[in-house]
Amino acid sequence: MNLTCIIVDDEIMSRQSLQHLCDQYPALTVGGSFSCASQALDYMAQHPVDLIWLDVEMPEQTGFDLLEQLPAIPFVVLTTSKVEYAFDAFQYHVTDYIRKPITLPRFKVAMEKVLDMARRVHTNTQPKHQEIYVKSDGRYIRLPFDTITHIENMGDYVKIFTTSQTHVVHSTMKSLEEKLGPPFLRVHRSYIVHLDKIVDIEENTLVVQDKVIPISRASKPELMNRLNLL
Numbered sequence: 001m002n003l004t005c006i007i008v009d010d011e012i013m014s015r016q017s018l019q020h021l022c023d024q025y026p027a028l029t030v031g032g033s034f035s036c037a038s039q040a041l042d043y044m045a046q047h048p049v050d051l052i053w054l055d056v057e058m059p060e061q062t063g064f065d066l067l068e069q070l071p072a073i074p075f076v077v078l079t080t081s082k083v084e085y086a087f088d089a090f091q092y093h094v095t096d097y098i099r100k101p102i103t104l105p106r107f108k109v110a111m112e113k114v115l116d117m118a119r120r121v122h123t124n125t126q127p128k129h130q131e132i133y134v135k136s137d138g139r140y141i142r143l144p145f146d147t148i149t150h151i152e153n154m155g156d157y158v159k160i161f162t163t164s165q166t167h168v169v170h171s172t173m174k175s176l177e178e179k180l181g182p183p184f185l186r187v188h189r190s191y192i193v194h195l196d197k198i199v200d201i202e203e204n205t206l207v208v209q210d211k212v213i214p215i216s217r218a219s220k221p222e223l224m225n226r227l228n229l230l
Contacts, residue, residue, distance in 0.1 A: 001115060001118055002027055002028075003027060003028055003050040003075075003115075004029045004030075004047075004048065004049055004050050005022065005028055005029070005031065005049065005051035005052065005053060006030070006031050006032045006033070006034065006044070006049050006051075006052055007022070007032070007033040007034065007053045008035075008036075008037065008039075008052060008053065008054050008055060008058075008063065008066065009034075009035070009053070009054075009058070009079065010035050010036060010055060010057075010058040010059060011055070012035070014100065015033045015035070017101070017102065018053050018079070018102065019033055021102065021107045022053075024104070025108075025111055027111070027115060028051075028111070031047055035058075036058055036060060036061065037058060037060070037062070037063070037065055037066035037069075038060070038061065040052070040066060041066065041069060041070075041217070044070070044217070044218055044221070045217035045220065045221070046221055047221045048221040048222045048225060049074050050074055050075060051074055051075040051077070051095075051114055052074060052075070052076045052077070054067075054076055054077065054078050054079065055078075055079050055080060056078055056079075056080040056085050057080065057082075063078060063080075064085075064088055064092065070218050071188065071189045071216040071218050071219065072186065072189075073093070075114050075117060075118065076092065076094040076095055077095055077097070077098060077114065078096070079102060080097075080098075080099065081099065081100045082099075095110070095113055095114050095117060096110040096114070130145050130146075131143060131144045132145075132179055132180070134167045134169045141167070143160065143167070145180065145184075145194070146196070147162045147163050147164070148160060148162050148184075148194055148197075149161045149162060149163060149193070149194055149197040149208050149209055149211075150191060150192060150193045150194065150197065150208045150213065151173070151176060151184075151193075152190060153173050153189070156170060156172075157169060158171050158172070161209070161211070163209075173186065173189075173192060176192060177192065180192070183196055183226075185219070185222065185223060185226060186219065187213065187214075187215045187223055188213065188214045188215060188216045188219060189216065190214075191213045191214070193206065193213060194208070195223075195226055195227065197209070201215070201223075201227075204217075206223075
């Protein structure tokens, strides 16, 4: 399994050290190395990223500030010289937390955690069926995947739109993502779309049926990669 990562750290020596460690790991491709959060955010708006090696203390915006601006957080390994950020790291469900300076053995431990989690996610998101059943008026209705156009988040509920009707179901977007798999993609915090049902895409929006749906900055690179572009 190959992963694309970025390095975000305001210290040039730390970036160079991490680059050297990543280069020794064949499963990793370093997409970019950045000295501040804004540069990293600009990059992720155009490129898919599986893993972030992220410093906590940086000028202007901290590593946590960067995570706050991502609608979908990839695997994250926090790198810092201090231990007092461990609790905050836990709140963001980061994959690992490494104190500087980072040694090769500790780097390998973090990478094994990342790869193990990536394998689990990949396995869990493979579609086992080509339909889902939703409960409506005391009975379960079969919805083939190819009839679902998009799904909208409604707090504790989701609204599933099909080619002929809609269904409001008590569920979460995350749960649906795991059950649907390809060819569905979460293009925004509030929307999942069937890629085959997209009518057109313009800047940061797309159209499914007559619905204009926003595209988040973090989701757009994966969306464009998943499309058969000419």
